Amino acid sequence: MIVLGVDHAAQLVAREDRPAVLAAFLDRAAPDAICIERSPEAFARNDFYEFTYEVQDVVVPFARERNIDVCPFDWHPSTEDAQLGFGMDLEAIPEIRPIRGFQQFLTFPEPAQLHRTLFHADDPHNVTRSTQWSLTPAARTAQDLPRRLFLYRTFLQAKRIAAAARAHPGGTVVVVVGEFHKRDIDAVLADEPGIVVVQPSSLGAPNDADVHQRELPAYRFAVASFNLLGRQAETGNRDDAFLRETVDALSGSGAAAEVQLLATRLDLLQGRISRAEAIGRYRQIAAIAGEARFTWTGVKDIRRLDSWFDPFGNLSVRQRAHLELARESIRAGRRAEADRLRTALGGELTARQRRQLDGYWPLLAK
Template sequence: MARSRWTCVVMLCASFAAAAAKDEARTKVIVLGVDHAGQLVAPADSPAHLAAFLARADPDAICIERSPEEFARNSYYEFTYEIQDVAVPFARENGIVLCPVDWQPSAEDARLGFDLDLSSVPEVRPESGYQQFLSFAEPAQLRRTLFHADNPDNTQRIVHWATTPAVKAEHDLPRRMYLYRTFLQAKRLASAAKARPGSTVVLIVGEFHKRDIESILSTDAGIEIVQPSALGNPTRSELAAAWRRDHYAAIATFNLLGVQADTGNIDHEYVGNALISLEKHGQTPETRLLQARAALLAGRMGAAEAIDVYQRVAQQAGTAAFTWTGVQDRTRLDSYFDPFGNLTVRQRALLEVARERARLGDADQSDLRRKISSELSTRQAIQLAAYWDRYISGSGQTGG
């Protein structure tokens, strides 16, 4: 009888030990939902917030929204600033494994379903619609926080869209592809987690996908879903340690030189602090151009004064390039947010002279356009002409 009791005790202890071992082997999965490139306009969701969050999470792997095939070619979506400019450098600096988890249809399937190649950028980007220049026009987007997507109320509209078929089935491909894509993202994330039992894996993904991914993985016994907000907000010291010069340059360039300036929706304090931090690394023609543009947009400088600054910058800049441009295809003139993103500092200064002269009533700036165009490739010159009419001499020019 005593032996039987001891046997039961041993078996019970073994059962508890097995259960404990099973819990210990569960992989913590943290899905951080982001607004792609929103870090460039939202002070409470800055590049430093993301980098500091990753440092606090201390993951064994960081999964990113890019397909394995494209990642192997060192290719990223243009607009995923948070990935190629924050998460990937962070991972490589700290020896953390990167796991691409996205899926996208082949070019043939995309043309069959949408009558276009989803990854192909038109020679001249449209003013609106698919492949337009990226901007954030809503004031609420500037107030976004790091853990915005953790609140289900903030993603409810996405859930509603994903669970509501189109009225006509022939128009339902975007929703159906979203569901399939998100399912495969979840499965690739699960694979990365299972390859690292007992570790921590962070996924950085567009907030559209967060809830569905978590739902798909919620019944996986080997995975523990942890909300990013459970880690807490980064401290001031953590943020200070996370900032990089490139972050400041990206914030200033995106808000001041891209079409974001056309929206008028700029957190001038956020941009101003970025410029102050940039200047601490040294005053350059680039910083002088950006400072003049910031003062102009904030109403602290008039067009005539700005023209004087830009002309001096053009004389001093030489062949200097901008610190950060977001340009992926160097044969193009534009980036995903700036029609003129691939110009040098000197060329950009001349363009800004033309913009401000046009604002003062001198619409014919063909001399400056020819001067800049003569230094570009044929492809870039054609794009310059198209964007010039739209943003410099046309009605789309940015005011001060």
């Protein structure tokens, strides 16, 4: 049993923890089954948490390609119980996501997050803060539900993982789970008869050749889109060399307009081109993009405008070029031009998406 603790979607910002590294590690582990952090009921509907990029975009495709059993193991309270305990449906996404707080757009603002490695969670010191929180009751008992629910959820996760292991006697089972759960899962499984827990780091990190072999254009598009189009770009926290290498590697992918847009955004953020040059490029991209869509968006509900990391994630490449043109027009003080673009763009969207466009539009000025 190998329990790999992850920071959900951090593969998109950390070079040494990038998607191909995870895929190469799974190759090295050669599992008979892979356990993923989603409930069996949701997985049966092919339904995943929005933000678990590593699950739906790396682990599950990897397993299906090799006919490896996938064992969902998560547990969460019913909608009714969540309403009773928290006063809300924990999986309901607000029409306009908040900038901060629960259900906000996911970003990684801390420089240390760019240097995360695959085996980060193997070191208990790296998860000390979450461990201490889980062991410390809230000052007021009435406010202790999140901690108690976390412990209960993690215990049931471990029991479902143990059941998956029993279904594969003598086999290797890899568990991919949020790192905060790893400590308790390891402890529960250690007491399960017939299960031997092995730390992921004991297998060793994949070498460069193995990682290179596992690189896919889909991984690179995801890295580029998350860092350049989503709210991550506004944090200023990025690995410029990693992103340059990623975008350059996409130049022969065939998605010309999309790659040009990503390259323009990167050049502008890195100060390689002026705002005026970027505006000219965006106009050219809009003219050639046609109906092209982005290779990867992370959008779960196509009726919405946004994704879990990008307020405007469900736009086409042409529409996105116009949006970026509006962003730079606003910052250049050309509000009338931006308003014209906003009106034209809104005319192509549904009423719901148009309301979200209006709600998120002020973010372009920040």
